[in-house]
Amino acid sequence: MTTTCASCGSEVGDAPSCPSCGAAVLSPQTGPQPRTPSTWRTDTAERAALREAVEPASAPIPAPARYPLFADELDVAAHREPGQRAPAIYAPEPPAYLDDEEDADDRRGSPPWLVWAILAVVLVLVAFAGVWLLFSPSEGRSGPGTGETLSVPRASGGTDDSPSSSGPSSSGPATSEPAAPGEAVDVASSATAVAPRTAPPNADAFGNRTTYDAANMLDGLADTCWRMAGDGTGSELTFTLSSSTSITRVGLINGYAKNAFVGGHNLNWYLGNRRVLMAQWIFDDGSTIDQALRATKQMQTIELSSTVTTSTIKLRLVSVSSPGGGRSARDYTAVSEVSLVGVPSA
Known part of the structure; x- marks a missing residue:
């Protein structure tokens, strides 16, 4: 077949x-069965040949990226056609700025009322601290390093009626030059003083012993004083001159003219202690002169209407203030310095 x-x-x-x-x-044995007349024209014995699957070629692996080298530029320039320009290099465009509204939103880190609230709290704290320093009670101290030593210059003559101011000094009491015969000088430094009562000594913040003897009124230092406990109204201080003197002017610093700095606090002893408000000067012949005093740490003097020759002078405390308030409050009557100006007898 x-x-x-x-x-x-x-x-x-x-x-x-x-x-x-x-x-x-x-x-013929394995061939397809005869088709019926109705289907033999639509069927076919042809079949597509089976082909083996072919694996696609893998794509080439790109070389790793690297920074352009100077040799690359030379190679490009070598292959560039004559007259052809090198491609322009443009800097990257800067980032677009936010518009005004968005920029304002970014700057708006915190609500505006927060700044005012913080300022208000700070002001309240500062005010509270000031009130506390003025009125809170506490032990005051004085001593070296707590303030400057104030010396009171002694008068060498003249008739100036204005209070003399104390200036800072670290070398001790001011000394006056020898006066010519017949010239008025301050004779307080050569006098002696006696007080009816004197406060006991105590220790300052640095452990230094502090005294309040009557002689402190004659040492030329405004930050030392005589003082007594309580109200000194009616007390008399007696000053004995080294010789009979024709007095023309007298005066005093009517309180404890010293400041102390303790723990960052300024303690004003002048305002804390009692002060002399009215004084009376008494001389050997019985004549007197009254002196009204202001609230100042400066020396306050008064001229005599006529010269008085005397060897002793008494200072009567006619009126005394109440103690001050706050941390420096002390119930003591104090006088820092006296001034006795006149012409000593030959």
Whole structure:
């Protein structure tokens, strides 16, 4: 039985495939069954040959990126056609700025009322601290390093009725030059003083012993004083001169003219202790002169209407203030310095 190829019509014999076209040849035993007249025109015995799957070629691996080298630029320049310009290099555009509204929103880190609230709290704290320093009770101290030593210059003459101011000094009491015969000088430094009562000594903040003897009124230092406990109204201080002197002017510092700095606090002893408000000067012949005093740490003097020759002078405390308030409050009557100006007898 001759077998022909259904594709090309060539004789294939018993070969399993057509030697001409390579199509598979079906033997009569295994061939397809006869088709019915209605389907034989629509069916075909041809089948597409099976092909082996071919794996696609892998894409080449790109070389790793690197920064351009100077040699690359030379190579590009070498292959550039004559007259061709190098490509322009443009700097990257800066980031666009926010518009006014967005920028304002970014700047608005905190609500505006918060700043005012913080300022108000700070002001309240400062005011509270000031009130506390003025009125809170506490032990005051004085001593070296707590304030400057104030010296009172002694008068060498003249008739100036204005209070003399004390200036800072660290070398001790001021000394006056020898006066010419017949010239008025302050003779307080050569006098002696006696007080009816004197406050006991105590220790300052640095452990230094502090005294309040009557002699402190004659040492030329405004930050030392005589003082007594309580109200000194009616008390008399007696000053004995080294010789009979024609007095022309007298005066005093009517309180404890000293400040102390303790723990960052300024303690004003002048305002804390009692002060002399009215004084009366008494001389050997019984004559007197009254002196009203102001609230000042400066020396306050008064001129005599006529010269008085005397060897002793008494200072009567006619009126005394109440103690001050706050941390420096002390119930003591104090006088820092006296001034006795006149012409000593020859």
